[in-house]
Amino acid sequence: MSRTVLVAAVLTATFTTPAFAYIDPITGSVILQALIGGFAAVSLAVRQVREKIFTALGFKSKAVEETSADDAAK
Amino acid sequence: MTAPVRDPGSFRDPNAYVFADGERIVRAVMPAAHEAFGDVYDSGILGELNAKGLMIGCERIEDGDLEGYTGARGESAAALYSHPRVPFLSYPYEWVFSQLKDAALAHLDLQIAALDKGFVLSDATAYNMQFIDGKPVHIDVMSVRRYKNGEHWDGYNQFCRQFVLPLLIEAWAGVSFQPMYRGSLNGISFEDAMSILPKRKLFTSLGGFMHVYLHGKAVLSNTSSPDDKHKATAPLPKARYKAILKQLRNFVADLKSAKRPDSYWKEYAKKNSYSEPMRDVKLDFVGRWGETFKPATFWDIGGNTGDFSMAAIEKGAGKAVILDADLDSLEGAYRLRTRKGDPVLPVMMNMNDPTPALGWRQTERKGLAERADADGIIALAVIHHMVIGGNLPFQEAVDWLMDLAPCGIIEFVPKRDPMVKQLLAVREDIFPDYTTERFREIISSRATIVDEHEFEENGRLLVSYKSK
Numbered sequence: 001m002s003r004t005v006l007v008a009a010v011l012t013a014t015f016t017t018p019a020f021a022y023i024d025p026i027t028g029s030v031i032l033q034a035l036i037g038g039f040a041a042v043s044l045a046v047r048q049v050r051e052k053i054f055t056a057l058g059f060k061s062k063a064v065e066e067t068s069a070d071d072a073a074k
Numbered sequence: 075m076t077a078p079v080r081d082p083g084s085f086r087d088p089n090a091y092v093f094a095d096g097e098r099i100v101r102a103v104m105p106a107a108h109e110a111f112g113d114v115y116d117s118g119i120l121g122e123l124n125a126k127g128l129m130i131g132c133e134r135i136e137d138g139d140l141e142g143y144t145g146a147r148g149e150s151a152a153a154l155y156s157h158p159r160v161p162f163l164s165y166p167y168e169w170v171f172s173q174l175k176d177a178a179l180a181h182l183d184l185q186i187a188a189l190d191k192g193f194v195l196s197d198a199t200a201y202n203m204q205f206i207d208g209k210p211v212h213i214d215v216m217s218v219r220r221y222k223n224g225e226h227w228d229g230y231n232q233f234c235r236q237f238v239l240p241l242l243i244e245a246w247a248g249v250s251f252q253p254m255y256r257g258s259l260n261g262i263s264f265e266d267a268m269s270i271l272p273k274r275k276l277f278t279s280l281g282g283f284m285h286v287y288l289h290g291k292a293v294l295s296n297t298s299s300p301d302d303k304h305k306a307t308a309p310l311p312k313a314r315y316k317a318i319l320k321q322l323r324n325f326v327a328d329l330k331s332a333k334r335p336d337s338y339w340k341e342y343a344k345k346n347s348y349s350e351p352m353r354d355v356k357l358d359f360v361g362r363w364g365e366t367f368k369p370a371t372f373w374d375i376g377g378n379t380g381d382f383s384m385a386a387i388e389k390g391a392g393k394a395v396i397l398d399a400d401l402d403s404l405e406g407a408y409r410l411r412t413r414k415g416d417p418v419l420p421v422m423m424n425m426n427d428p429t430p431a432l433g434w435r436q437t438e439r440k441g442l443a444e445r446a447d448a449d450g451i452i453a454l455a456v457i458h459h460m461v462i463g464g465n466l467p468f469q470e471a472v473d474w475l476m477d478l479a480p481c482g483i484i485e486f487v488p489k490r491d492p493m494v495k496q497l498l499a500v501r502e503d504i505f506p507d508y509t510t511e512r513f514r515e516i517i518s519s520r521a522t523i524v525d526e527h528e529f530e531e532n533g534r535l536l537v538s539y540k541s542k
Contacts, residue, residue: 034308037313
């Protein structure tokens with residue numbers, strides 16, 4: 001449910017701007033990178049924390065991605 | 075000395091053009107990029123990436139004669155660099171899922187390693203990845219340039235269309251990406267991908283949500299606000315740039331083809347390691363051919379998982395390109411052989427409809443015929459698929475195979491063979507000339523038969539020949 005709310009919020013913020021003119025498709029790709037970069041950084045940090053917890057609990061886990069938490073914190 | 079000849083497919087990048095020079099490729103750098111690329115070369119980054127196995131080796135040609143190195147726009151070269159020629163150019167629409175996935179991961183590894191050293195790639199085209207000694211390697215050294223603080227990833231859209239979306243339509247929808255990819259050189263469009271991919275996956279996978287749904291909506295949107303230009307030029311922090319690359323890497327690394335479970339491939343070698351009683355005889359025959367002719371490179375047409383390629387290689391042949399239309403066989407060849415270091419390159423190719431030349435003036439991507447420089451071919455149990463399955467004229471089919479290389483083996487499968495009986499079971503036999511005698515005649519008319527073996531069980535005939 002919370003995921004759906006998040007999706008709706010992001011879409012509302014991103015795609016309901018008034019029609020103005022044709023936009024170069026690549027421009028859309030570029031504009032989005034700040035948002036996606038933020039999501040990606042958070043997901044990497046979560047993944048790293050999860051890996052650390054799994055390792056601490058003695059579960060076999062995938063190699064922890066280096067520097068992701070540092071990057072996410074910047 | 076003959077004048078350098080520019081590769082007709084090299085015209086898009088005005089900074090440098092590709093010239094073939096025997097076993098090496100010369101990259102003629104134009105004045106506009108001379109200083110910047112010289113700086114990249116002097117920094118040592120290309121050597122570092124090469125040492126990691128991610129970028130092809132590159133050397134500056136000191137005091138090279140620039141005469142004749144003229145660009146597609148009439149420019150004169152300012153400097154020359156060289157790197158080895160790729161033994162066999164293959165394209166993403168000729169790869170199986172695991173090949174495209176490995177190429178995507180290598181591309182991202184390259185970008186992450188470069189960014190750590192303050193460099194980026196100017197694009198993300200999958201065509202710059204080529205398999206050399208079984209590993210995906212980036213071959214366009216000119217793509218590397220200095221990172222500019224706050225810049226965006228220029229290749230993001232291209233990477234998604236040429237790597238991520240094709241992988242996803244097989245991973246999430248079970249649809250083969252190759253035919254669509256071949257029909258669209260720029261990669262799968264977001265419009266098509268979003269129609270094919272299950273909606274559920276776009277909202278339950280973070281990667282799907284970000285790289286397909288949000289990205290697709292942004293790309294396909296025809297609306298804009300007055301401050302879009304400002305948004306597009308707003309700096310992207312380097313940490314976010316790198317986070318996109320690393321998150322994408324994790325996302326791609328977790329993808330699996332929906333067609334077959336991994337366990338299927340573990341059993342695949344066993345399924346194919348025994349079948350016909352004639353198998354050992356065939357392996358010996360192909361081994362003798364490899365020992366006699368020792369072709370440096372050969373094509374194994376209809377090569378399946380490469381068992382017969384390996385029989386030739388073990389006896390002295392060099393490298394094989396396995397051309398086959400069956401994606402399962404090629405996936406098996408890649409997983410069971412190429413990844414383990416065997417010198418075989420699986421390439422998806424339907425012999426009745428080989429890859430054509432594509433792109434601007436049909437020069438950007440080469441057709442199969444333009445890449446025919448093998449020293450030999452083996453075509454085991456494919457001729458009946460071409461002639462009876464594909465209605466190709468018998469003589470044309472044999473001639474076509476023999477034109478590919480100066481020596482080879484062709485296996486003739488006669489009408490009394492169960493496989494041919496099956497092909498003819500539900501159709502009229504309109505192939506009166508499809509006989510063993512005619513096969514021998516065609517071969518003998520243009521080549522010397524070096525070795526042959528006819529199987530009593532089903533009449534199949536193996537012929538090893540050398541062109542006159």
